[in-house]
Amino acid sequence: MSGVVQSVTSAVSTAMSDAKTKDMQRNIVDPANTERKGQNLDYGPYISDTDNWLKLSDGTNAGPSLLEDQVAREKIMRFDHERIPERVVHARGAGAHGVFRVYDDRASKYTYAPVLTDPSRETPTFVRFSTVQGSRGSADTVRDVRGFATKFYTQEGNWDIVGNNIPVFFIQDAIKFPDFVHAVKPEPHNEVPQGQSAHNNFWDFVGLQPESAHMVMWAMSDRAIPRSLRTMQGFGVNTYTLLNAKGERFFVKFHWTPELGVHSLVWDEALKIAGQDPDFHRKDLEEAINNGVYPKWKFGIQVIPEVNEHDFEFDILDATKLWPEELVPIEYIGEMTLNRVVDEYFPEVEQVAFCTSHIVPGIGFSDDPLLQGRNFSYFDTQLSRLGVNWQELPINRPVCPVLNNHRDGAMRHKITKGQINYWPNRKGTLPPVPVKDGGYAEFAQKVEGIKQRVRGAKFQEHYNQAQLFYNSLAPHEKAHLISAISFELSHCDDPVVYHSYTKILSNIDFDLAKQVAINVGGTIPEAPARPNHGKKDGTLSQTHYIPLEPTIKSRRIAILVADGFNGSEVLAMRAALKVGMATTWLIGPRRGKVYPTGQKVGEGQGMTADHHFEGQRSTLFDALIIPSGAEHVQKLAANGRAVHWVREAFGHCKLIGAVSEAVTFISETVSLPGVQFQSVPGSDSVVSSYGVVTSGAYDITNAATEPFKIAKGE
């Protein structure tokens, strides 16, 4: 097998991080940079009029339109066919380009795949994030699992990790997928609901399918309402294998851990944003990349040598189970940075097609029954979405040359020269490549068994890890989870459903089951269906994933003003926050000019408010600052929407900064429940509880170099 390593790595040239960018450029058209004088028809000629259908007219009366008008017919025909079938799941998505690099060659003890072992390589990647249930036009912030699909354009071909932001799945065997998806998707008789699982059929299904209990806990946790696509973990979910140069095989799970930590919205925010800005997540991704705050994830692997496959109380090939980190630690071997937004949505994000079966030498499958079925399904679904030649589309084609004897089919782009399109042939054209020269090597796995429809013995246990997850949550996370299940079950109007789900919950935690049953009017269990084992794993709570260095990078900070605010203070704050790579947004009584102290309204230079109080709500920001200025504070206090802005931000646990007169505005007018203000002896500062940071005066002298300090609480 060492020959394989040598030949594979020797084929590796220097870093090719821009290989995919260059490849895509072959298809990029830039209307701002063309020698063409203007619009032309698809077959070439210029169009002289694109607004009037050719008619038989005397100039006064319109007259009949003529079918001979190729300009009109081409325009309408192209429009009629703009849509392709949307993905049956994960229809709504956002994507970006990036690069992947390993830190060193430490993974070579597990694999000979250069993408995972060669630190001199920078592999181009494309990531598509998605929600699962809703259709293409649904909102971004709905409660749902998020897809996290990564395409690595390696020099050996494309490798896809088609993962989620949750490490486990609803079902164990792929044959159940159509049932699960039918149950979660809008109900067939009325196509309700859109973008959520809060309906009878979903809860009916999961109530009768206990293997989904673990995943349901995750889906009802804060993981399913992420603050940003950039602050989610990613998981390959399925068990793959790695093959090393000695021919040894290892089971592996893939992990993405975000640099900025794992953060979620609160449910009330998620609900409101779904209406206020349904594109919140895709815009956030674009905004961060355009501002140079490139989303970054560490890439980790959990590895189990083949000989240890059966050492665990769960089956390591069961996708409803995770591998607890205390048993199998994550080894971080590399990182991915997303650094380029797409040029055009449809050809890139809509046409990208992932396949779990797309792996490169050094990586293999396992007998994970969910993965085995997925390998068929993705490859198959692309045929109905994109047609047989989908792998030739710019976003899907590999950066390495592709040559074989596949031919023809609808929309074939490639033109292959020569007389030969079969093997073997008299000229020896395009022979298969032996393993020693880099050909893909399947692992020589010994298999024996009886043909039968079964699942492994350990696949029968469904609750241990659901308990582990629930036990590991922080108290506020548990409270959120209980509210989430209660919200969903409250939307079900068939009592059978909430009775059956309460039973499932009493297998996980008695108090959880009782609380939910009380909330939704379910049957309150008298005794737990099984004892809670009480074990915990700190890595399962998202509070475990905070950034190593506290940072305000990419945070959206609203500065709330009315006319008569302290202008130099605002300028200084903005400069300081910019140093910290946060973005600031001036929110005023109207969009456009607002006037600081010393300038008359309607006169003077003013400053530009980015939005007015109604136009953007507190939900769309991470923190809020109210500068000083007696007049502006008086006006804010008289404006119900401005007062609501602050109350709502407080209710969503946002940090609130207030300076001088604004402190009184907060303490007296807004009167936040539970917030106590106390003067600091010997200074003009006032401190308060619950993340409200106030100051007697803001020192603007060093502001440009010293970021405004926004501390959590005091």
Ligand code: HDD
């Ligand atoms: Fe799937 C899309 C993730 C199980 C069948 N899936 C899809 C996407 C993601 C996942 C992220 C969107 C890809 C994109 O952005 O284009 N799916 C998962 C995960 C699973 C999983 C993490 C469990 C480990 N999926 C799964 C099963 C089946 C499918 C068991 C079928 C047997 N999934 C599909 C699909 C989709 C898809 C129908 C729709 C569009 C597509 O594939 O390209 O084939």
